[in-house]
Amino acid sequence: MTTPTTLARRGEPGDCKSLAFPPTDTKVSKVEYPSRSVVLPPLRDHIGRHGRHRGNLLKGYSRRPRERRTDEVISGGVRLPPPAGQSWPPWSTSGPVLFAVDEPPPARPSDAGVVAPPADWKRAGGPGFVVHVDPVQESPLAFALSVAAGLDGRPRRLDARYLYDAVGSDLFDRITAQPEYYLTRAEDGLLAAGARAIRARAGLATLVELGSGTSTKTRRLLDAWSAAGPAAYVPVDVDLHFLTQACATLRADYPGLVIEGLGASYERALPVLADLTPKTLVFLGSSLGNLGWRAHAEFCGSVAAAMAPGDHFLVGVDLVKDAARLEAAYDDAAGVTAAFTRNLFARMNRELGTNIPLDAVRHVAFYDVERERVEIFAEALQSWELHLPALDRTFRVARGERILTEVSHKFRPEALVAMIERLGFKQVWSDVGDGTFGLFLFRRMATPLVTASSAGPLSGFPGRPAVDGRVLGAATPLALLGEMRARTLELLAPLGEDDLQRQHSRLMSPLAWDLGHIAHFEAQWLLHQGDAAAPGGAELYDPQATPRARRAELALPATAAIRRRMREVRHAVEEKLVTKPCGPGAATVAPHLLTLVAQHEAQHQETMLQALALRDDLPYRPAFVTTAPAATGSRPSTDSVLIPAGPFVMGTDDRTWAYDNERPAHQVHVPAFRLDRAPVTNRGYLAFMRDGGYQRQALWSAAGWRWLDETQARAPQHWRPGPAAPLDGRRRRGSAEEAAGEWHAVVFGRPTPLHPDAPVVHVSWFEADAYARWAGGRLPTEAEWEKAAAWDPTRGAARRYPWGDDGWAPGRANLDQRHLEPMPAGAFAAGSSAYGCQQMAGDVWEWTDTWFGGYPGYESFPYKEYSEVFFGQTYRVLRGGSFATRAMVARATFRNWDYPQRRQIFAGIRCARGA
Numbered sequence: 054m055t056t057p058t059t060l061a062r063r064g065e066p067g068d069c070k071s072l073a074f075p076p077t078d079t080k081v082s083k084v085e086y087p088s089r090s091v092v093l094p095p096l097r098d099h100i101g102r103h104g105r106h107r108g109n110l111l112k113g114y115s116r117r118p119r120e121r122r123t124d125e126v127i128s129g130g131v132r133l134p135p136p137a138g139q140s141w142p143p144w145s146t147s148g149p150v151l152f153a154v155d156e157p158p159p160a161r162p163s164d165a166g167v168v169a170p171p172a173d174w175k176r177a178g179g180p181g182f183v184v185h186v187d188p189v190q191e192s193p194l195a196f197a198l199s200v201a202a203g204l205d206g207r208p209r210r211l212d213a214r215y216l217y218d219a220v221g222s223d224l225f226d227r228i229t230a231q232p233e234y235y236l237t238r239a240e241d242g243l244l245a246a247g248a249r250a251i252r253a254r255a256g257l258a259t260l261v262e263l264g265s266g267t268s269t270k271t272r273r274l275l276d277a278w279s280a281a282g283p284a285a286y287v288p289v290d291v292d293l294h295f296l297t298q299a300c301a302t303l304r305a306d307y308p309g310l311v312i313e314g315l316g317a318s319y320e321r322a323l324p325v326l327a328d329l330t331p332k333t334l335v336f337l338g339s340s341l342g343n344l345g346w347r348a349h350a351e352f353c354g355s356v357a358a359a360m361a362p363g364d365h366f367l368v369g370v371d372l373v374k375d376a377a378r379l380e381a382a383y384d385d386a387a388g389v390t391a392a393f394t395r396n397l398f399a400r401m402n403r404e405l406g407t408n409i410p411l412d413a414v415r416h417v418a419f420y421d422v423e424r425e426r427v428e429i430f431a432e433a434l435q436s437w438e439l440h441l442p443a444l445d446r447t448f449r450v451a452r453g454e455r456i457l458t459e460v461s462h463k464f465r466p467e468a469l470v471a472m473i474e475r476l477g478f479k480q481v482w483s484d485v486g487d488g489t490f491g492l493f494l495f496r497r498m499a500t501p502l503v504t505a506s507s508a509g510p511l512s513g514f515p516g517r518p519a520v521d522g523r524v525l526g527a528a529t530p531l532a533l534l535g536e537m538r539a540r541t542l543e544l545l546a547p548l549g550e551d552d553l554q555r556q557h558s559r560l561m562s563p564l565a566w567d568l569g570h571i572a573h574f575e576a577q578w579l580l581h582q583g584d585a586a587a588p589g590g591a592e593l594y595d596p597q598a599t600p601r602a603r604r605a606e607l608a609l610p611a612t613a614a615i616r617r618r619m620r621e622v623r624h625a626v627e628e629k630l631v632t633k634p635c636g637p638g639a640a641t642v643a644p645h646l647l648t649l650v651a652q653h654e655a656q657h658q659e660t661m662l663q664a665l666a667l668r669d670d671l672p673y674r675p676a677f678v679t680t681a682p683a684a685t686g687s688r689p690s691t692d693s694v695l696i697p698a699g700p701f702v703m704g705t706d707d708r709t710w711a712y713d714n715e716r717p718a719h720q721v722h723v724p725a726f727r728l729d730r731a732p733v734t735n736r737g738y739l740a741f742m743r744d745g746g747y748q749r750q751a752l753w754s755a756a757g758w759r760w761l762d763e764t765q766a767r768a769p770q771h772w773r774p775g776p777a778a779p780l781d782g783r784r785r786r787g788s789a790e791e792a793a794g795e796w797h798a799v800v801f802g803r804p805t806p807l808h809p810d811a812p813v814v815h816v817s818w819f820e821a822d823a824y825a826r827w828a829g830g831r832l833p834t835e836a837e838w839e840k841a842a843a844w845d846p847t848r849g850a851a852r853r854y855p856w857g858d859d860g861w862a863p864g865r866a867n868l869d870q871r872h873l874e875p876m877p878a879g880a881f882a883a884g885s886s887a888y889g890c891q892q893m894a895g896d897v898w899e900w901t902d903t904w905f906g907g908y909p910g911y912e913s914f915p916y917k918e919y920s921e922v923f924f925g926q927t928y929r930v931l932r933g934g935s936f937a938t939r940a941m942v943a944r945a946t947f948r949n950w951d952y953p954q955r956r957q958i959f960a961g962i963r964c965a966r967g968a
């Protein structure tokens with residue numbers, strides 16, 4: 054297949070294959086939580102109460118009045134509330150906010166107005182500071198409703214924000230001082246050392262802190278800000294009590310500081326902050342990790358939306374480390390964290406009138422190494438009934454049952470930086486100290502469009518709607534490249550140095566080579582006008598000079614050095630794109646080169662996934678993969694559809710996204726034929742095998758039979774004999790169950806039962822051809838395939854995707870690496886083509902009967918080595934993309950090609966037959 058790899062000169066087919074389509078939608082509303090997919094409560098319910106790292110490190114500050122502390126009794130590790138009858142403090146988040154917000158505070162110098170909230174926000178505050186209060190406050194029933202919703206869910210969970218009532222907040226303070234809880238001290242050390250550097254980068258900007266709590270951890274920054282010039286501070290917290298106390302304390306300690314608080318959830322505060330610029334937005338205490346893996350990207354997206362170019366974002370996060378140290382940090386010997394968890398139940402007893410036996414609540418902290426997060430549970434040591442009088446509902450919790458109360462995600466610096474940079478930021482400073490904890494400073498970038506005179510707009514497709522053109526035009530080239538890079542880094546995040554450096558299969562490159570090649574290719578096309586001899590590894594990363602089979606011998610640089618090179622090249626490209634996009638001497642990059650580089654990286658992602666899938670010894674699941682199966686409501690479609698005779702327009706004239714081999718658009722007359730509605734399933738393929746498919750020469754082409762003889766192949770590449778798990782003894786030999794258990798597949802390192810309705814994957818063209826003959830059909834020609842996938846006979850025009858011209862969405866096709874395996878036939882009815890064929894895009898590449906060649910009127914571009922050198926009777930065309938193909942590449946005209954014997958591709962079969 055051609056891929057940008059081969060662009061660099063002649064490479065090997067298969068060096069880069071796969072498509073890339075419209076940029077992925079980064080908005081995700083579903084969150085992986087905690088081990089199945091569960092819809093999280095709206096963001097504002099889950100944030101705003103975390104990250105209270107009021108370290109006791111910093112003396113002289115106490116959030117709460119002394120006398121409160123003496124009221125409390127420690128009993129069996131549980132801090133009990135004050136005696137009954139004493140009213141609980143007004144800052145309890147479940148009750149109505151009693152704080153006086155109607156009385157405007159006395160006018161003070163700080164009333165100058167740093168923030169301009171909507172007119173209906175109340176003004177509160179105290180001497181010398183203002184607090185703006187969101188009129189939208191939580192309903193008193195919210196706690197009870199949230200508990201009921203969490204206990205109705207499976208697995209059960211409770212909303213972590215309710216951990217932080219007055220007792221809980223106090224316990225949390227004490228957690229931060231425990232010897233095992235290193236986070237607060239590590240962060241404070243980094244802040245102490247880095248505050249001046251951060252201020253120097255950020256310049257004269259208002260300091261805004263999300264989840265400010267008592268603002269203790271912020272003092273390092275406030276010191277640096279105050280020392281450098283006039284300074285203003287905007288703490289944001291839903292808890293008015295803490296907020297006001299913090300402002301009052303800071304007022305006394307920082308006489309020159311302008312202080313203006315926002316009493317609101319992050320979600321409500323961020324839009325208000327959008328007009329405040331320049332600002333430095335601070336989010337500390339690894340609170341980002343409490344949002345959930347997908348929600349934290351979403352959260353950073355709302356942060357990005359509230360930032361103007363030149364604003365800064367400072368994030369402090371805990372880093373991935375060994376499980377023992379992490380579990381100790383969340384289960385200290387003194388039992389404070391356990392008491393913190395138990396307090397949630399004590400609070401339910403206090404405020405909701407439940408009667409939970411607190412000594413039957415066990416705190417459990419578990420580090421999930423695969424998901425890279427600490428999960429905190431309350432385990433029931435005996436069964437109990439939980440009655441919520443306010444809602445008149447009763448729940449039974451079984452003995453041993455675990456209720457999730459919090460997750461604390463741990464980060465890898467590269468993945469975090471990638472995730473945030475893809476949103477339009479650029480990292481400008483960071484400190485990860487000894488690798489325990491990390492502080493990262495990002496600058497919000499301008500978002501230049503490549504619309505400068507010399508470059509021309511990124512237009513859509515002549516003859517086809519400008520879907521991708523619009524996306525690219527709107528999303529900006531930087532966002533497009535950033536999106537690709539983010540995924541590349543996320544894909545690598547779970548891998549160690551040896552995984553990256555070793556060539557695990559002669560068919561594939563060491564992954565580090567792919568990375569170096571991605572960087573080199575980007576430098577070649579975006580910095581050096583396509584010069585393959587561009588400095589930085591011209592020879593090493595030339596696919597022709599070092600064919601895959603020889604890449605094991607290469608002395609590759611250490612992965613850290615390769616990553617550095619990737620960053621350096623990207624930064625140089627960013628400079629080029631950002632520098633005066635208009636006006637004379639504008640540095641611009643031709644749109645087709647941007648899409649080329651982005652698609653190249655996308656295609657290498659699929660190549661790297663192919664390499665990873667070849668490893669039996671590496672269970673691999675990167676963080677972006679969704680484990681929940683796609684809806685499988687509809688029945689598997691095993692029938693075929695009729696495609697009546699008639700002409701259609703094949704290919705495209707688009708020059709921005711399409712490769713030379715997809716051009717020009719031309720009319721092809723296709724006689725009537727039938728095409729399978731869905732790809733061939735494992736069930737169908739097993740029937741072929743059980744019918745002697747691999748033994749009957751008559752089913753095979755001559756070359757196929759020779760291949761079979763040489764390789765002794767007897768099943769698809771990743772199939773292994775026997776069931777995925779030992780058969781239980783009761784299954785009788787020869788039974789249907791045993792037949793299904795005759796084989797299993799290794800799916801990214803995990804032995805996995807074959808799903809009978811899922812498309813068969815990892816077959817060669819020879820196998821596909823033999824199967825089709827056995828099934829009484831044949832493989833479709835490329836023209837037949839494209840007509841069935843893209844032609845809309847009603848409009849008399851081709852669609853960009855089988856379902857239409859709109860971009861990909863998860864319900865339309867199994868694309869974009871959301872799942873790392875095919876989904877059952879029939880699972881994507883919403884992605885049907887005009888003729889009713891399903892799963893033409895995504896799931897598995899489909900072998901066609903056609904040799905790779907040029908369309909009538911073909912012209913090579915940017916030069917011959919891209920496609921033309923592969924034309925002839927050597928490579929067969931594959932169509933449609935797989936689950937590992939980025940949606941950005943998956944247009945219906947995209948062509949992939951490879952040797953007929955190749956099986957590492959995520960390739961399957963769809964049969965055609967005469968009408």
Ligand code: TRP
Binds near residue numbers: 343390459462
């Ligand atoms: N942001 C803190 C963290 O993830 C919150 C936290 C620390 C926490 N310890 C806890 C939350 C115990 C629940 C239970 O480290």
